[in-house]
Amino acid sequence: MPRVAILMADSGGGHRSAAVSLAEALEGRARGVFVNLLDEHAPFPLNHLSALYGPLVNRAPWLYHAIYQASASRRRLALLEDAAYPWVQGRITAALVAEQPDLVINVHPMQNALPLRSLRGAGNRAPFVTVVTDPVSPSMAWFYPAVDLCVVATDAARRVALTAGMDPSRVVVIGLPVRRAFAAARGRLKPAGRASLGLPPERPLVLLTGGGAGIGRLPVLARAIARRLAQAHIPTQMAIIAGHNQPLQQHLQAEPWPLPVTVLGFVDAMADWLAAADLLITKAGPGTLAEAACVGVPVLVTGFIPGQEAGNVTWVESSGMGIFADQPDRAAALVAEWFAPGDPTLARMAAHAAAAAQPDAAERIVCAALALLPDRSDTVTCTAHPAPTCQDQVLTS
Numbered sequence: 018m019p020r021v022a023i024l025m026a027d028s029g030g031g032h033r034s035a036a037v038s039l040a041e042a043l044e045g046r047a048r049g050v051f052v053n054l055l056d057e058h059a060p061f062p063l064n065h066l067s068a069l070y071g072p073l074v075n076r077a078p079w080l081y082h083a084i085y086q087a088s089a090s091r092r093r094l095a096l097l098e099d100a101a102y103p104w105v106q107g108r109i110t111a112a113l114v115a116e117q118p119d120l121v122i123n124v125h126p127m128q129n130a131l132p133l134r135s136l137r138g139a140g141n142r143a144p145f146v147t148v149v150t151d152p153v154s155p156s157m158a159w160f161y162p163a164v165d166l167c168v169v170a171t172d173a174a175r176r177v178a179l180t181a182g183m184d185p186s187r188v189v190v191i192g193l194p195v196r197r198a199f200a201a202a203r204g205r206l207k208p209a210g211r212a213s214l215g216l217p218p219e220r221p222l223v224l225l226t227g228g229g230a231g232i233g234r235l236p237v238l239a240r241a242i243a244r245r246l247a248q249a250h251i252p253t254q255m256a257i258i259a260g261h262n263q264p265l266q267q268h269l270q271a272e273p274w275p276l277p278v279t280v281l282g283f284v285d286a287m288a289d290w291l292a293a294a295d296l297l298i299t300k301a302g303p304g305t306l307a308e309a310a311c312v313g314v315p316v317l318v319t320g321f322i323p324g325q326e327a328g329n330v331t332w333v334e335s336s337g338m339g340i341f342a343d344q345p346d347r348a349a350a351l352v353a354e355w356f357a358p359g360d361p362t363l364a365r366m367a368a369h370a371a372a373a374a375q376p377d378a379a380e381r382i383v384c385a386a387l388a389l390l391p392d393r394s395d396t397v398t399c400t401a402h403p404a405p406t407c408q409d410q411v412l413t414s
Contacts, residue, residue, distance in 0.1 A: 019119035019390055021047045022143075024128040026055040028070040031304030035124040035150050038194040042383040050116055054128050058112040059105055066127070071262065074322055085324030088158045091181045098130040110135040122146045122386055126158040133163055144389035148382055149174055152193055152303050153328025157181050165389055168382050170303075173328065189385060192378030193303060198288035199311040200376035210293035217254060217277065221356060224294035224314075226258040226305065227265075235259065236268060237345050238298065238319055239278070245349035247275035251356050256294070258284050288312065295363055296355065298348065301329035301341075310374040315339055315366030319348050337369030 021043055025036035040049040056067050073081050088094055113121075113136055120143055121136065123129060133145045144165040149155050152170035160167065160181035167188045169175050178188045202210075208218035216222065223242065227235050239257055246253050254277040259266035261283050269280040284290060291297065291312040299305050301321035306329060309316050316339030321330055333339040342348040355362045 019047045019387070020117060021049045021120045021122060021386075022052045022113065022116045022118035023049055024052050024054055024121060024123040024125060024132060026053055026067050026125045026128065028055075028067040028125070029302070031150055031302055032125050034196065034304045034308075035148060035194050038196040038379040039122055039124070039148065039383060041197050042194070042379040046383070046387060047120070050118075052112060052116060054109055054112055054132060055125065058108045060108060063105070078323055082323035085156055088156045091157050091160070094130075094157055098134075102131055102134060105131055106135050106138065110139050114139050114141065118143045120144050120146070120386060120390060122148060122382075124148045124150055126151075126156055129159065129161040129164065133161060144386070146386045146389070148194065149178075150193060150303055151325045152307075153332055154325055156325055166385060168385065170378075171332075191381050191385065192375035193307040194379035194382055195304070195307050195311050195376065196288070196379070198286075199291070199308045202288040202292035202312045203371070203374075203376070204313075205292040207293060207295060210289065214289060214293055216256070216279065216293065220252055220254040220277065221295040222293050223253055223255045223296050223298065223352060223356075224258070224290055225255065225298045227260060227262070227300060234320065234345070235265060236272070238348060239269065240272070241345035241349040242298070242352050243274055243276055243278065245353045246356065249353045249357070251353060253356055254278070256281065256290060258282075258287075258290070296352065298352070301326040301333065303329055306333060307375070307378075310336075310338060310370045311376050313367050313371035313374070315363050315370055317342060317348060317351060319343055319345075336373045338366050338373055339370070340366075 023036045023039055025032045027033060036051055043049040056064055109132055113132060129147055136143065146166045146168065147159060147164050148168045149159045153173050155174050155177055160178045160183050162182045162184065165187065167178055167183055168191050169178060169188060170193045172190055175188050175190055179185060211222055212218040225235055225239055235257060239255065243255060256279040257269055258281045259269060263282065266280060266282045287308060291309060291314050294314050296317060297309045297314050298317045298319060301318045306316060316333055318330055318333050318339055318341045320343055321327055330341045334341060340351065342351055354360060
């Protein structure tokens with residue numbers, strides 16, 4: 018079997034989730050191995066960037082947006098890459114050559130140009146594939162014209178790629194990869210899903226999350242929503258996922274709540290929680306939104322990271338799967354309205370969410386990547402999907 022190096026990093030949970038979904042799709046076809054160049058092999062201070070991601074976005078979103086804007090020029094990025102290459106080349110080359118990859122798939126914007134140049138400099142000609150996990154408004158850092166294939170989720174992202182100088186024949190629109198567990202969770206009965214998690218099965222569930230890094234104003238939102246639901250005497254329950262943010266988790270666990278609330282840290286079984294939930298309240302993280310769509314869960318988006326996630330809000334509202342409300346009181350009012358007896362909004366948004374899903378995206382991405390290897394026609398079976406799916410059309414409408 019060919020050996021596939023999947024380049025990822027732990028800046029937020031979305032990159033790792035994408036990497037895991039691709040590794041699942043490779044099973045039985047290739048040997049996938051995770052390689053975290055940024056966190057484990059880059060020199061200081063680059064190896065601390067992932068750890069700074071959550072605090073930076075939470076405490077200084079204006080600075081993060083400024084960094085995003087600074088990467089809006091492919092020419093400027095090329096200058097930075099040229100300056101950084103001699104500094105990082107030795108460590109990156111050693112890490113990649115040690116894996117002896119036949120194919121490289123990258124799911125992080127900071128691991129395109131420098132790893133590819135290092136590979137080629139070492140004489141390794143393995144095809145290099147970039148899977149862009151920002152579906153609508155990706156940074157220019159995602160796009161390095163020398164890659165063999167660039168997979169994007171939407172026509173909007175493809176236009177950004179072409180603006181960055183990508184060869185149109187090397188940019189394909191497929192979708193965001195999600196793990197198999199989310200496709201398997203489609204159609205589960207909500208009461209049974211809640212019972213399997215040890216929750217009261219008869220109480221509808223409001224699920225709140227700030228992503229893998231625990232980003233956002235979860236305490237303020239959760240208090241406003243819980244108070245409004247309790248005041249309206251609507252028999253619901255809440256679960257709050259704080260991600261890797263342990264101080265946030267401890268703070269929420271100490272809170273006196275007026276209705277049943279379960280507080281969790283980082284959750285591996287996110288598919289089970291989405292299958293049990295009647296509504297997801299989250300920031301506009303692309304992986305979380307794609308997972309919610311796959312399970313058919315409506316979404317209330319209460320924030321987004323400036324720049325890269327701005328377009329995701331448009332997708333949520335244009336698709337009909339959710340609404341954006343960044344003020345806690347407004348969000349709480351909407352939740353109370355939707356959970357009132359007889360209100361049809363949640364059912365309608367859930368149907369739109371399911372229609373926007375692409376549960377086979379990881380499979381299709383892996384097929385396209387493996388097709389770059391020589392003499393693979395005897396082992397790779399793929400289903401052709403030449404036209405954009407409903408999600409592509411919605412995201413660019």
